[in-house]
Amino acid sequence: xxxxxxxxxxxxxxxxxxxxxxxxxxxxxxxxxxxxxxxxxxxxxxxxxxxxxxxxxxxxxxxxxxxxxxxxxxxxxxxxxxxxxxxxxxxxxxxxxxxxxxxxxxxxxxxxxxxxxxxxxxxxxxxxxxxxxxxxxxxxxxxxxxxxxxxxxxxxxxxxxxxxxxxxxxxxxxxxxxxxxxxxxxxxxxxxxxxxxxxxxxxxxxxxxxxxxxxxxxxxx
Numbered sequence: 001x002x003x004x005x006x007x008x009x010x011x012x013x014x015x016x017x018x019x020x021x022x023x024x025x026x027x028x029x030x031x032x033x034x035x036x037x038x039x040x041x042x043x044x045x046x047x048x049x050x051x052x053x054x055x056x057x058x059x060x061x062x063x064x065x066x067x068x069x070x071x072x073x074x075x076x077x078x079x080x081x082x083x084x085x086x087x088x089x090x091x092x093x094x095x096x097x098x099x100x101x102x103x104x105x106x107x108x109x110x111x112x113x114x115x116x117x118x119x120x121x122x123x124x125x126x127x128x129x130x131x132x133x134x135x136x137x138x139x140x141x142x143x144x145x146x147x148x149x150x151x152x153x154x155x156x157x158x159x160x161x162x163x164x165x166x167x168x169x170x171x172x173x174x175x176x177x178x179x180x181x182x183x184x185x186x187x188x189x190x191x192x193x194x195x196x197x198x199x200x201x202x203x204x205x206x207x208x209x210x211x212x213x214x215x216x217x218x219x220x221x
């Protein structure tokens with residue numbers, strides 16, 4: 001039996017969604033963030049040494065990292081679902097976006113979060129300096145790069161119905177978390193194609209079922 005160790009408002013929502021898309025039997029163990037620090041509870045370290053979510057156990061296997069878990073579940077239990085055939089252009093896109101989501105897009109969004117925190121949480125006596133530095137990093141580096149990525153993704157979706165081509169795949173599931181967060185933070189200037197794509201994924205029955213099973217979900221990173 002697959003067990004998902006699920007942290008609220010986290011990347012593990014994607015794993016829950018995939019499990020629902022594949023209609024796999026699974027158990028869910030829920031964990032709650034510390035309301036002050038927003039960190040995962042120490043009990044997650046009993047499952048994986050880093051104490052992060054998502055983590056799944058499947059028999060004697062314990063797996064962490066969203067992309068690795070998605071690949072494992074699709075390859076081991078997917079029966080050909082949600083992944084293009086190996087060796088095809090679609091499979092190259094599929095593999096690219098499975099890695100791009102966390103390797104290229106999420107670091108920028110996390111940096112944006114950190115520098116926004118610096119603006120508001122720095123000690124009072126250095127707050128003006130901290131706000132100035134954080135503002136400069138945001139305006140000169142983070143905001144232009146995030147805008148460039150969002151434009152790239154919007155352009156990609158003008159040429160493809162889904163991230164791996166004409167069919168919905170686990171790459172779309174992997175891309176959901178950073179895009180939901182980026183769109184929520186960006187406000188205006190979002191490509192209509194990205195907005196349309198979000199509407200399509202959020203309307204999928206398995207997506208809605210995953211929200212019901214997982215509880216509170218806010219993807220703003």
